[in-house]
Each structure stands twice: as structure tokens, then as C-alpha cells.
Amino acid sequence: MLTPLSQIAEALRSARSVAIAAHVRPDGDAVGSVMGLALSLQAAGKTVYALLEDGVPSNLTFLPEVATILTPPYADFEIDVAVALDTATHERLGEKTKAALARAPLLIDIDHHPANPGYGQLNHVDGVQPAVGQIVYELLKAGDFPLTDAVLQHLYTAIITDTGSFQFSSTTARTHEIVAEMLKAGLDTARLARLIYQTQPVRRLQLLRAMLNEMDIRSEGRIASWKFTRRLMDEVQVQSGDTEGLIDTLRMIDSVVAAVIFEEMPDGKIRVSSRSKDERLDVSAVCAQFGGGGHRMAAGARMRGPIEAATETFLTALEHEVRRLA
């Protein structure tokens, strides 16, 4: 499962045309690692296709060359090598993207989700790395591929977003060393941080305000939750990326051990996102009761609507677990 990066670099070196993709509903690590690798291979003279089933979220459109990212339906291009990044299962690429990557005789799977089964012919799954952007950086160095400013912009974005601005416990000494190298190469990291974190559409603050006004706090302050309704989505005219990080604000409350957001989907299903702040509380076990899953500290599920009923059902199960803590 840990094919050396030098061997993967070799395979990329000998490829002529490469398709690179990441998971549906892409985040900063997905977009940044795909485009970081794509722009470097392109600078190395290869024909490169960057594919994202759901396109680029609105909060990341400032990044270089993201307008070149392809979305379905895909044209009939031919490729020697396909690369899946930051995507824990083959299906999470999205149906059309998975099919497009299958045109290549070689699939390379590079990821940091420990549960990734290694669905490629070459697999580099390293659960210790905080971001796939960090793995791609090491890959490009191992293969002596170009680290242009645009490449570094993408890889920095991948790293800062997946480490929560270097705050998560996944952050390593090497993470900081890499950013030091990027700064020495002249990368304007402050500009990127400003565009990522300090440039929010008014919609974001409207959502945050609604959440703070409507949030439910129960179990002696240990559970904070919020129902994100379609009514509000329409009112605010929500775009992809707008809800990024909202749940972290709920989790911030000192007394809280579990934060949950219930989101009304277009199909009437309720998407549940949950976070734990106490190692002893396994939110994935609660989500599993409703057919979902994830990690101990971050998990999700999809439930049948209406949102009020789903919320009470889920919170009752969660309260049961939370009561066992103290």
C-alpha cells in the first residue's frame, strides 16, 4: 500500500498524458493536490487533464488555472496514466470521473485516509500525512518535477485547509518545514490565507448568524446542533463551499463534546454531519446506527426527512452516548 514515491514519480515521468482527479464535493486538499500535480506535470511537458465530478467550490475559484478543470460530461481524451488523489474509495471519485480514469491502463491511488483499500495498481496510502497536498509536494521533489509558484499556491492551499491552519494534531514538523521551503521560494502565503479565510461572501456571515441564532444546546451544554433548512439555503442563495467550517464554530463552545449539523438535501434526505471533541465519544458509532460512518471524531449519515424528526431521532441516540461519558 506504500509504493515508494520515487516509483510513482518514475511512472509519471514516463507517461505522456495523465488524468488527475479527486473526490466529489471537493475541499481545499482535493482541488489543491489535483491542480498542484496537474500544473507541475504540465510544466514538465505532459498532456494533463484535471477532473472533478462536482467542479470547483465557489470559495476556491481564486486559485490559478482552476478554470481548466474538467467536469462531466467528459470528452473522449486518451490517457496513459490516471491518478486519484485524496479519495478514500474508488466510488468517491464520482461515477463519470471513475469511468474516465478507467480509460488508462494504470491507476495510481495517492491518499491519506487510513481506510483507503488501495484500489489502484500503484497505491500510496499514508494515513500519517495531514494532507494529500503534502504527499504531492514530496512526490514532486522525489521526481524533480517543477515547483512553480502556481504549483506551490495549490499545494499550500491543500495543506493549510486540511490542517485547519496548522492547528490539527495531524500537522507534523515536516508540514512546517515544507511551508518554510515554500516561503523561501517566494510564495506569498499571507495572500492565500487572506483569500481562503479572510475573504468571505456576506452569505457566509448570514449563515453563521442564522446558526448562532437558531442553534440548539442540550445535555448540559455538551451537544450543540443546528438544522440547516432549505428555506434558509434559498433565502441566502447558498453556493458550494459556503458551509465549510460552520460546524467548527459549534464545536468551539467550551462545554460542547459533540456538534451536529442537519442539512436538508434537494431529494428530501437529511445529511447529518457530526464532530466529537472527546476521544471517548465515537460519533461514527452513532452515525452507524443510521447507516452512516466515518471516523471517531468526524462522521456522517443520511437520514429520511422531515428534518425535525431526523434531528430528534439522531440527537436522542447521541445523547445516550454522551450520557455514558460522565
Added chain:
Amino acid sequence: MLTPLSQIAEALRSARSVAIAAHVRPDGDAVGSVMGLALSLQAAGKTVYALLEDGVPSNLTFLPEVATILTPPYADFEIDVAVALDTATHERLGEKTKAALARAPLLIDIDHHPANPGYGQLNHVDGVQPAVGQIVYELLKAGDFPLTDAVLQHLYTAIITDTGSFQFSSTTARTHEIVAEMLKAGLDTARLARLIYQTQPVRRLQLLRAMLNEMDIRSEGRIASWKFTRRLMDEVQVQSGDTEGLIDTLRMIDSVVAAVIFEEMPDGKIRVSSRSKDERLDVSAVCAQFGGGGHRMAAGARMRGPIEAATETFLTALEHEVRRLA
């Protein structure tokens, strides 16, 4: 003004008892650099007094040994050397603290505010450093003073808070190299980040909610401001540190070029805090019209109440400047 750190280390090495202080209304850099230096010198066998005119803000009480920090009235201790950290002017130490430091024949002034005139006998004012905590780290290395885990906790806190979690343009490659060294030394940086950023009293979210509900946006979205009233302070039972960073949320709005918070003080005065997001807009010039000052991008003033009148007067002057931009 840039006495070498090796020479300052020498002076500290030969001291027997040292008093260390920082500015009134201390922030993470003030508390962290004072206690980082204090705990290291203490571990090196010196008698050390850490002084803060206003004590430790409520959001930083989790840091090691902060209960040993002295506040006025100060006892009659004797000292060989006094150190002022992160304090742009002698007066900003606070009256009592300035007097206590004056007992030493030698005052060392270490700071990163460019306007610091160098009011010590030894001065190390380096405006390029993102945090005095970073200078203290280099000082302790230069002098081979102990870098215990408690010392690193304080210096990391100083650095992460003064760099906005490594996002501000003041962050250097060396900043990241230092954090890499701290991680290699075994420091649990994620725990500290969690305690600093992800552990907020409900009061904080109540203030944020009030601000989002009450904020005023004018000049085609380019000015966002908020009146922080005594009524709300009493209602929420605000503590020191609770308002830290609130203005950054106003500044985040994409259209905003100037963010302002007007705060009712106990004496009836109005404390104005302003931030610019456009290099061409100098908020210190606007504050200067009301007897205040600061930097181009961050400045403040005190105005006569009532808050409504002060707000309109200030915003009218600010709007005048903002209109000149476009």
C-alpha cells in the same frame, strides 16, 4: 537599537534576579513571551518575577504557571535586571509596572513594534519579527537557556496568536522552522491550538451573534461596524479576552475595506478599534483626527460619548477616506 541577542543573553546570564513585564491589556504574545522567558530563566536558577499590570486574560489561563504572574500592588522585591517585552512605549507597561521595573539598574527592551523608541539601556527592536515570542525563542537558543515544555508552550502561544495562526504576512520561513523544532522537541501544538481557538466560552458566541445581528454595513458594503454597548457587556458578563478577534470577523466580508468596533468604556469614553483591508486606506489617519493613532492597517482612538454620536462622527470621517479610494 539592535543589540545582539548574544549580548542580551550575556546580561541575563550574569543576573541573579530578573523582572519581566509586557504591555497593559496583554495578548497572547505579551503573556507568552513574558512567561516563556520567565520560566526558562527560572529553570536556569534565577529568581524571576513576571509582572503584568492587568493580569492574565481569561482566555489564556490554561497556560502553565500563569498563576505566578504578579499584578499591582507589587511587593518590595529587588532586581538586578528588568526586561520589557512586546511594549512599544515605556508608558504602555502600565504605571505601577513601569515603576517596579525602574528598581533595576538595567532595563532591556525587546520588541517588534517598529515605532518602539528604544527606552531601555539595551534595546532589541526588530520590526521584521512576527512575534516577540519568536525573538525570545532565538534569545534563549543564543544563550543556551533551557527550552522546557512549559517554555515552548508559552512561546508557541505567543507566535501562533501574533501571526493569526501563521496567516499574517509577518510570518517568516524561520517562524515555521521554529515550530518544526518545537514539534520535534515533542510539543503538543494541537492541544494548545485547541485551547486557544477551539475552546470558547458561550459568552464569545453570544458576542459574535450580537455583532452579526447588529452590525452596520455602509458605503456600498465597504465599511462594516458595530457598537459594543455596556448593556450587552453586562448582559453577557464579558471578561477580558472575550472580544479578541471579533473585529476580524467584520473584516472578513469580501466587500469590506474598513472594519470598526465602537466600545463603551466604564468612564463613558468610546474606544474605537479600526482595521483596513486595503493598503491605500490609512485608518491611523482617520483615528488621528480624533487624537488616536496606530498603524495604517490597524489603529485606534478614544472619543467622547454617547456612543451613537461618536459612531456617526467617526464613520463620516472614515466614509470620506473610503470614497477617495475608488
